[in-house]
Structure formats: structure tokens, C-alpha cells
Amino acid sequence: MQEFIHKLKQAKRVAVLTGAGISQESGIPTFRGEGGLWKQYRAEELATPEAFRRDPQLVWEWYEWRKKICSEAKPNIAHLKLADWEKKFPEFHLFTQNVDGLHRRAGSQQVTSLHGDIFSARCTKCKYFLSDRDRFWDSLPPHCPSCGSLLRPHIVWFGESYFEGDLDFAFSFLKETDFLFVVGTSGSVGVPVQLAAFAKANGATTVEINPMPSGYQSMMDIQFSEKAGEFFSRIDI
Missing domain, CATH: 3.30.1600.10 (SIR2/SIRT2 'Small Domain')
Structure with missing residues (x-):
């Protein structure tokens, strides 16, 4: 773990992809x-x-x-820690499949809501x-x-295209990212899996945080089989 944290602290660009699991810990x-x-x-x-x-x-x-x-619902420790991570790296971006707005309420600003916003x-x-x-x-x-x-x-409903520009930006950011964290997402939706595979193919260290098996496992370098809240509670960078 210490070697992992040391390497993470040296990162210049970090991306995070979150799914329903992170918000499930907030009761959603x-x-x-x-x-x-x-x-x-x-x-x-x-x-x-x-x-x-x-x-x-x-x-x-x-x-x-x-x-x-x-x-x-209220942001949990994982949302809050990710908002803090935004300040720790020269370049950081959070891509979420969630529509609940909890990342922004936690203080994150560099957020792309891939599937939209339930309050809009x-x-x-x-x-x-x-x-x-x-x-x-x-x-x-x-x-x-x-x-x-x-x-x-x-x-973004089933069968619809993503919002204009979102995927272009995602692929551009992930092309040269040092780390990609995949948090609480099952991998049941195709595009996020493609994003993770793209980051891996372009040299990113890929890390999954999920207590359950997922569709991302084959492309992950490091896996933490635990809830997001548990992981972020014990990681200090």
C-alpha cells in the first residue's frame, strides 16, 4: 500500500470514474x-x-x-475525499455515471456528468x-x-447518445492520464468500460474500488475489494 500511495503522490494527471456504488453508501x-x-x-x-x-x-x-x-441524500466520505483530491494533483477530472449531483455538493468542480443531472x-x-x-x-x-x-x-436514456463533447473530452483526458480510478461501477454500461480500456491501453495505472465483481476486472492493474467509503477513509495523500 505504501508503494502504491508513493506512486500516486507523484502523479501529474489523475482521472476517476464513479458509478452507483459510491452513492449507494449515501442511501441512494x-x-x-x-x-x-x-x-x-x-x-x-x-x-x-x-x-x-x-x-x-x-x-x-x-x-x-x-x-x-x-x-x-448527503455526500459521504468518498465524495468528500474525491473533492479534496481535486486539489492534490496538477490535473484531475472526475467522470461520473451518477445523476444525483452529490459530487458537486461535496465540493468537486472538475466533474463531467456523463449520464446527465436529475435536477435539470x-x-x-x-x-x-x-x-x-x-x-x-x-x-x-x-x-x-x-x-x-x-x-x-x-x-441520457438507454439508446441515446452521450452529450456532445463529453466523450471527446473524456478520451482526450484519459489518453495521457497517469492513474484511472474506477469506483463503484458494475461495468454493465458499454461506454464507461471503453473509457477504462482506453486509459489502460494508453499507459494509465488502473485501479478499481468495488466490493463486488464487475466488468472492469480484466483491465485493472490494482483491485481493492471494498466499499468506496472504506477505501477513501484509510487513504491519505
């Missing part, structure tokens, strides 16, 4: 699998463009339920965009105050 369900059922619906049945076209009110009800859970909405027709953590809609589905069209959650 993963919303995947049986534990993520809502009114007998699975996330994969609701987080799609097709579901929104079919029943926008149902999809919005689910997101408002999730938003309440996220708004009541955008118009399905015009360029109207709203981001407000304290805003809960009086009636569902909400409509655009500018053009009257439906608003939708600012989320």
Missing part, C-alpha cells in the same frame, strides 16, 4: 435490478425515449420520486433548459414556459 438505491423496482417497473422500462413518448407522466413521476431521494430539465422542442435542485413540479408532465412543449429530464 442503484435503481437497477429487483432492488430498483418502482410500481413494478424496472429502470430499463422507464429510462427510454420510447417510454417517454408512450407515457411522459409515468416517466416524470418516476424521476420526481428519484429526485426526492437524491435531494435528501430541457425542452423537447426549443433550447429552454432549467437546473434547480429545489424545484419539484406542481403538475406532471411539466411543459416549457417558453414554447409550451413537453419538458424532459436532462438524462
Whole structure:
């Protein structure tokens, strides 16, 4: 461990990729699998463009339920330590698959939210965009105050492309990163796995923190089979 910490302290560029596991320690369900059922619906049945076209009110009800859970959650020690890490390296960036905003609430500024932000909405027709953590809609589905069209959650749904520029930046940053930490993510989504493989292929030391087996294991140099909170509680750099 001492050799690992010594090498990490010498790093010039560090990247972190986080998934649902880090926020699960703050009480936010993963919303995947049986534990993520809502009114007998699975996330994969609701987080799609097709579901929104079919029943926008149902999809919005689910997101408002999730938003309440996220708004009541608080950043945990892993979120806070990562915010501190941002100050420790010449170059640092955090890529998260989570939409709960806990990294920013913990103080992180160099964050790319790959899958969007549950507290933001955008118009399905015009360029109207709203981001407000304290805003809960009086009636569902909400409509655009500018053009009257439906608003939708600012989320990357299954089958949709990532936001413009996010992946270009991610690959650019990871091309010359010294370390990539993969924290609490299962590897069930293809693009984050590609990002980790790209970093590994370009010489990064890859480190996984996850108490469960994942789709990243074959491309990891170092693995810590523990929760994010446990790992970051005992790592001091």
C-alpha cells in the first residue's frame, strides 16, 4: 500500500470514474435490478425515449420520486475525499455515471456528468433548459414556459447518445492520464468500460474500488475489494 500511495503522490494527471456504488453508501438505491423496482417497473422500462413518448407522466413521476431521494441524500466520505483530491494533483477530472449531483455538493468542480443531472430539465422542442435542485413540479408532465412543449429530464436514456463533447473530452483526458480510478461501477454500461480500456491501453495505472465483481476486472492493474467509503477513509495523500 505504501508503494502504491508513493506512486500516486507523484502523479501529474489523475482521472476517476464513479458509478452507483459510491452513492449507494449515501442511501441512494442503484435503481437497477429487483432492488430498483418502482410500481413494478424496472429502470430499463422507464429510462427510454420510447417510454417517454408512450407515457411522459409515468416517466416524470418516476424521476420526481428519484429526485426526492437524491435531494435528501448527503455526500459521504468518498465524495468528500474525491473533492479534496481535486486539489492534490496538477490535473484531475472526475467522470461520473451518477445523476444525483452529490459530487458537486461535496465540493468537486472538475466533474463531467456523463449520464446527465436529475435536477435539470430541457425542452423537447426549443433550447429552454432549467437546473434547480429545489424545484419539484406542481403538475406532471411539466411543459416549457417558453414554447409550451413537453419538458424532459436532462438524462441520457438507454439508446441515446452521450452529450456532445463529453466523450471527446473524456478520451482526450484519459489518453495521457497517469492513474484511472474506477469506483463503484458494475461495468454493465458499454461506454464507461471503453473509457477504462482506453486509459489502460494508453499507459494509465488502473485501479478499481468495488466490493463486488464487475466488468472492469480484466483491465485493472490494482483491485481493492471494498466499499468506496472504506477505501477513501484509510487513504491519505
